Amino acid sequence: MYGIFSYDIASPRVGLKQDDYILDLEVVALLGYFNDLKIDPTVFAQPVLNDFIALGKPAHRAIRQRLNELVSSGTPAFSDVHDQVFIHESRVQMYLPVHIGDYTDFYAGIHHAENVGRMFRPTSDPLLPNYKQLPVAYHGRASSIVVSGTPIRRPKGQFLHEGKPVFGPSEALDFELELGLIIGKNNPLGESISVEEAEDYIFGVTLFNDWSARDIQRWEYQPLGPFLGKNFASSLSAWVMPFDELESFRVAGPPQDPIPLPYLQTTGEKHFSFELEVCLQPAEGEKICICRSNARYLYWNFAQMIAHHTVGGCNLNIGDVLATGTISGSTPGSYGSLLELSWNGERPLHLSETTTRTFLADGDTITLHGWGFLNGVRVDLGDVTGTIYS
C-alpha cells in the first residue's frame, strides 16, 4: 500500500508499507534503484500521491516489480542501506494521501439502502424505483476529508425537536463503513468511460468513514440531498491499496435484476471480497467490534460506478475519491452504521453491562478495518480511525 509520510526532519514523501516498516521511495529513488526505469525521482518527494499516480500503471508495475526484486529474500540490494530506506512505522507521521479535487459518494450498499427505506418510508417499498436501474450517488465535500487519526469535531446544526427546528450539537452522530476508490487517470470533460475501460481508471482502494449527523441530515435533505449532515468531516485511510493487487480478491457480485441498461452491463468478477469490521472504543471501557461486513455485499460494482459517473461527460481527475456508500450485510451484526445497528435509536447497542450507544458519544473512537485473504494469508487494507470531540 502507498501513502504519504514524514519522519524526523524528512518532509512528506511517498512510502510503501511493508509490514511494520515504510519503504521511503524518495530515498530508494535517490540511491539510484529506479534509474533505468526513467522515473523522475521528484514524484516521490511530494506531499500527495497525485504525481506518482500520474506516472500511470505501467510505471507503477515496473516500480513494484523492482521493489519486489530488491526486498525478496536472497537479494542483498537493500542490506547495506536498510536503515536508510526502511522507516519503522512508530517514527512516522501520516498525511492525507491524495489531493482530492472532487469527492462522490455512491449509495451502492443495497442492504443499507433497504434499511434506511424501511426506517423512513415504512409504508412503501424500501428501495426507490431508480435504485436497481442506476448507481445512485451525490457529490460530497472534498475540503473536509481528513486522514485517519484526525479528531472529529461533533458538528452543530439545525434539526427538529418535537417538530420544531432547533440549533445545537448533533444528537445523532454516526459513522458509515465505506470503501473509497482513488481515481488514477483523467478523462476529458464531455467524454465518457465505458464499463470495459472503467477499472483502468482506478489507482487504488482505501477504507473510508463518511461521518454523518443523522438529525441534521434528516431535516435538511429534501429535495436536494445531504449537505451539512455530511460535510463536517469524512475520514480516509492513510494507505491506498493499488488496484493491481486486488486480483485475487475478485468475486462475482449479486445477480442484478432487472438487468441494467447496456452502458451498465458488466461481465466476469467485478466485485471484491474484503472482510470489513467496525470497532468502537469508548473513552472509558473496552473496544468492542460492532459490525462485521464484506465489500461483496455492494449491489453495484466499481466499473459500473465509474461508467455511470462519466456517462454524461463528467470529467474525473487523478486523486478524486469515489466512495461506495455504506456497506451493510443482510443481518443486524453486519450493519455498517449506528443508524442501522440501533435501528434509528430504537434498539440501543450494549457495549458492556453499563454502556450503551444509539449514536456516538464524545470520546468514542471508531476504527474501520478491512482485509482479504491471499493464498490463505491475511492481507490488510489500511485502517481508518477517528475520535469524536466537542
Place this chain on the structure above:
Amino acid sequence: MYGIFSYDIASPRVGLKQDDYILDLEVVALLGYFNDLKIDPTVFAQPVLNDFIALGKPAHRAIRQRLNELVSSGTPAFSDVHDQVFIHESRVQMYLPVHIGDYTDFYAGIHHAENVGRMFRPTSDPLLPNYKQLPVAYHGRASSIVVSGTPIRRPKGQFLHEGKPVFGPSEALDFELELGLIIGKNNPLGESISVEEAEDYIFGVTLFNDWSARDIQRWEYQPLGPFLGKNFASSLSAWVMPFDELESFRVAGPPQDPIPLPYLQTTGEKHFSFELEVCLQPAEGEKICICRSNARYLYWNFAQMIAHHTVGGCNLNIGDVLATGTISGSTPGSYGSLLELSWNGERPLHLSETTTRTFLADGDTITLHGWGFLNGVRVDLGDVTGTIYS
C-alpha cells in the same frame, strides 16, 4: 472586475477590466507601480486568481486605490506605457478565473423553488417545510465548471420514457440563471463563520449558469439529490466583480417569516440589486431575451448562505464557488430556467413565428447578463455564455 487572460505570447495573468481594455497587472507590477505596496509581483503572473485573492482585502483595496490614481484623468503615469498595460479585449483569451476546490449550489431563489414544487408536487405546499428555516443547498461538481464561452456538450444519460428507463441524449436540457460567490478567505475545519463575519469571506461575485438536464435529474435525484443531471457542465463568467465594489447595490431582502434561528439572523441591507437577463440565440434566427430577473428576489442572502454552510464546521477555501440557485422573479417573464418558462414543456416559448423552445436545441447559445446602477450609470457584471452541441 478581475479575470485571468492571455494575449500574443504572454502567459495567463491577472487583469482588471476597464471598459473594452484589460489592464495587465503583471506588467503594471513589473513596471514598479506597486513597489511601495510590498506586493509580490508573482501573484499577478498566475493562471488563476487564488494567490491574488489570498493577499486579502486590505491589499486589494491598496491596489485598487493605486490603480484608480493611475488611470484617473490628469495623471500622466500610464501615458508613456499605455500600450504595454492596456490590452484591447479583442486580443485576449480568457480563462476560468479561479481554481475551484469545492462548489456548492444553494436553492435560495424562492420563486424558483415554488415553481418547481408546483410542477412536481402539485397537490401539496410548493415549499417543503425546511425551505424558510435554512438555506437548502447541495454539493456540486467542481471539475466540470468551465469559463464563459466554452461549448457545452449535450449530456447523454438515463431517464424515463413512458415510465421505462432509457438511455440517450438529454431531451430536456436547460440553463439556470444564478450568481456565484467566489470565496476570499479560508476558515479552519471545525470552525464556523458567523453571519456578522460572513461577507468578509466573499472575494467577489460572478454570473453563473448551472446547466441542467431535467429528464436525467428527475429520474436520478431521489433520495440523494442531483448528480448527472447537473455535473456535465456549469459555466462561470470570466470576470469577478470584487465584493467591495457592490456597496451601492445593497437593498433590503424580502421579509423572512418565520424569523430564522439566531445563527441565521441578519440586519441591514444584505441583498443586492442586480438586473439579470437571459438571452437565447438559436443557430439560425435572432437573439431573443427570454428572462428578466433581479438578484434581490433571492430569499436568503449571501451572509446567511456562508453562515449556514460553515455552522457545522465545514471549511471553505479561497476560490470555492457558492452559487445562489436559480433566481426567478414572481412573474413568468422573470423565470430563470426553461423548466419554468415552458412550465415543464407544457407551454412552448415562441422565439419567432416559426421557432419555439421547450428546452434547449443544439446550436442554441444562452447568455446571462447582469448589471447594476451606480449614480445612474450602468455597471456590468461579466456575461456568461455557452453554446450547446452534441
